[in-house]
Amino acid sequence: MQVTETLSEGLKREYRITVPAKDLDGRIANRLEEIKTKVKINGFRPGKVPAAHLKRVYGRSVFGEILQELMTEANRKIVDDNKVKLAMQPKVSLPEEESEVEKVVEGKADLTYTVAVEVLPEIKIGDLKSLSVEKPVADIQDDEVNETLTRLATQNATYEPKDGKAELKDKVTIDFVGSIDGVEFDGGKGEDHPLILGSGQFIPGFEEQLVGVKAGDKKDVKVGFPADYRATDLAGKDAVFAVTVKEVAGANNAAIDDELAKKLGMESVDKLKEAVKDQIGSGYKQASRQRLKRSLLDALDATHKFDLPPTLVEQEFAQIWSQVEKELASGGDKVREGKTDDQLKAEYRTISERRVRLGLLLAEIGEKNDIQVTNDEVTKAVVDRARQFPGQEQMVWEFYQKNPEALAELRAPIFEEKVVDYIVELAKVTEKKVTKEELFADPDDDKAA
Structure with missing residues (x-):
C-alpha cells in the first residue's frame, strides 16, 4: 500500500x-x-x-x-x-x-x-498558573431566608371556605375552558382546579381577574399568551377562559414555628431555618461557580489562539443556527434584537469558533494531565438522568447502555468540569463580594458561554 x-x-x-x-x-x-x-x-x-x-x-x-x-x-x-x-x-x-x-x-x-x-491543530498550552480570574460571591441575607420561610408556610397553610369575595392569597377552586377565536385548544381545560391567587401559577393577567369573585360566579377571563410561551401554537395569541368558581377559601394564619418544621420533616424551626439557608447557599455556590467558570473560559479564550478544523466549526454553527431559526420562527424577537440574518450568522459563527476552540483546548489540557472520567462517575450520571423519568428508569438505563454516543454526551460535561477544577487549582482566583442581583444577573453576551 x-x-x-x-x-x-x-x-x-x-x-x-x-x-x-x-x-x-x-x-x-x-x-x-x-x-x-x-x-x-x-x-x-x-x-x-x-x-x-x-x-x-x-x-x-x-x-x-x-x-x-x-x-x-x-x-x-x-x-x-x-x-x-x-x-x-x-x-x-x-x-x-x-x-x-x-x-x-x-x-x-x-x-x-x-x-x-x-487534522487537529497543534495546541500549545499556556502557563495556567498565570491566569487571573474573579469569583463573585454574595452573602445570604436574612430577609431572603425569611421570605422563603414565609412562602413555605403559605404553601402549607390550611384553608377554610368563606362567603365573601376572593382576595389575593385566597384559594379558589375553579372549572375552566380556554378558547381562541371561539375554538377550544388542547390543554386549556380543567375541573376542580385549586388556584392560589397571586401565586403566578397561570399565565400573567389570569389570576388578577379572579380577585373579587365569589363561589358560584362565572367569568370570562381574557388573557394573551406570552410571545415566548413554551407551546408555540399558542405563543402570542389572545385567549378567553370561561371560568366557573366553585369555592373561595381563605388561608389560616401561616405560622413559622415548630409545627410547620415538623410538617416538613424537621425537628424544629431552627433546623428548618438552617436547611433553608443551606438550600439558598447551594444556589449561590452554583451561580458563583458558573461565573468563575465563565471568567476562566474567557481567560483561556483570550490567551490561546490556533487554527480550527473548518468542518468542526461548521457543524457547531449548524447546530446553533438550527436552534436560532426555531426561536425566530416562534417569534423570538429578543434573539434578533434588530439584526439581519447575516449579522446574526456572523455573531453565532464567532460563538461557534469559541466553543470549538475551548472544547479542543480543554480536551488537550485533560489529555496532557491524564484527567479521566471513571465508570462510576458515568454510572452515577446515568442513574441521575433515569431518576428524571419516574416509572421509566429501566428504559432510560437500557437506552444509555445500548447507545455509546448518548453515553458520551453524559461523559463530556463531567470531563469538562474536572478539567475546569484542575485549572482553577492552578489559576489565581480572587473572590469578589457582589450583591445577589449581580451574582444572578446574566452577562450581556451570556449566549457565548
Missing part, C-alpha cells in the same frame, strides 16, 4: 492511496481460500469449488470486506506516519466508473482512491 500526500492546506490534508493489483488480488485469494470449505454451491463438493468460480460468485462481497480493511489500515497509516490526530472521520472517494471498479475486482488494475481529512 502506498500513501501519497496530495494536499496540505492549513488543517486540511488529502492523500492518494494506491494498492497494487497483485496485493489486492492476493488478499482476495486468501479470503476466498478461507471460505472455500464453508460455502455450499450446487454441483460442487465442499472444498472442491474451483477458485475462478468461487471468485465469480463471491468476488464482489469479498472485495467489499477487503476494501473496508484496507481503508482502516490506510487511515491508521496516515495517522501514524504523519503523527496527526484526526478532527473527524476521513472522507473517502472511491472509483465511480463501473468499468474501473470491475478491472480492480478482477485484478487487472491497481486500486486507487483518495482520502480527505481534517
Whole structure:
C-alpha cells in the first residue's frame, strides 16, 4: 500500500492511496481460500469449488470486506506516519466508473482512491498558573431566608371556605375552558382546579381577574399568551377562559414555628431555618461557580489562539443556527434584537469558533494531565438522568447502555468540569463580594458561554 500526500492546506490534508493489483488480488485469494470449505454451491463438493468460480460468485462481497480493511489500515497509516490526530472521520472517494471498479475486482488494475481529512491543530498550552480570574460571591441575607420561610408556610397553610369575595392569597377552586377565536385548544381545560391567587401559577393577567369573585360566579377571563410561551401554537395569541368558581377559601394564619418544621420533616424551626439557608447557599455556590467558570473560559479564550478544523466549526454553527431559526420562527424577537440574518450568522459563527476552540483546548489540557472520567462517575450520571423519568428508569438505563454516543454526551460535561477544577487549582482566583442581583444577573453576551 502506498500513501501519497496530495494536499496540505492549513488543517486540511488529502492523500492518494494506491494498492497494487497483485496485493489486492492476493488478499482476495486468501479470503476466498478461507471460505472455500464453508460455502455450499450446487454441483460442487465442499472444498472442491474451483477458485475462478468461487471468485465469480463471491468476488464482489469479498472485495467489499477487503476494501473496508484496507481503508482502516490506510487511515491508521496516515495517522501514524504523519503523527496527526484526526478532527473527524476521513472522507473517502472511491472509483465511480463501473468499468474501473470491475478491472480492480478482477485484478487487472491497481486500486486507487483518495482520502480527505481534517487534522487537529497543534495546541500549545499556556502557563495556567498565570491566569487571573474573579469569583463573585454574595452573602445570604436574612430577609431572603425569611421570605422563603414565609412562602413555605403559605404553601402549607390550611384553608377554610368563606362567603365573601376572593382576595389575593385566597384559594379558589375553579372549572375552566380556554378558547381562541371561539375554538377550544388542547390543554386549556380543567375541573376542580385549586388556584392560589397571586401565586403566578397561570399565565400573567389570569389570576388578577379572579380577585373579587365569589363561589358560584362565572367569568370570562381574557388573557394573551406570552410571545415566548413554551407551546408555540399558542405563543402570542389572545385567549378567553370561561371560568366557573366553585369555592373561595381563605388561608389560616401561616405560622413559622415548630409545627410547620415538623410538617416538613424537621425537628424544629431552627433546623428548618438552617436547611433553608443551606438550600439558598447551594444556589449561590452554583451561580458563583458558573461565573468563575465563565471568567476562566474567557481567560483561556483570550490567551490561546490556533487554527480550527473548518468542518468542526461548521457543524457547531449548524447546530446553533438550527436552534436560532426555531426561536425566530416562534417569534423570538429578543434573539434578533434588530439584526439581519447575516449579522446574526456572523455573531453565532464567532460563538461557534469559541466553543470549538475551548472544547479542543480543554480536551488537550485533560489529555496532557491524564484527567479521566471513571465508570462510576458515568454510572452515577446515568442513574441521575433515569431518576428524571419516574416509572421509566429501566428504559432510560437500557437506552444509555445500548447507545455509546448518548453515553458520551453524559461523559463530556463531567470531563469538562474536572478539567475546569484542575485549572482553577492552578489559576489565581480572587473572590469578589457582589450583591445577589449581580451574582444572578446574566452577562450581556451570556449566549457565548
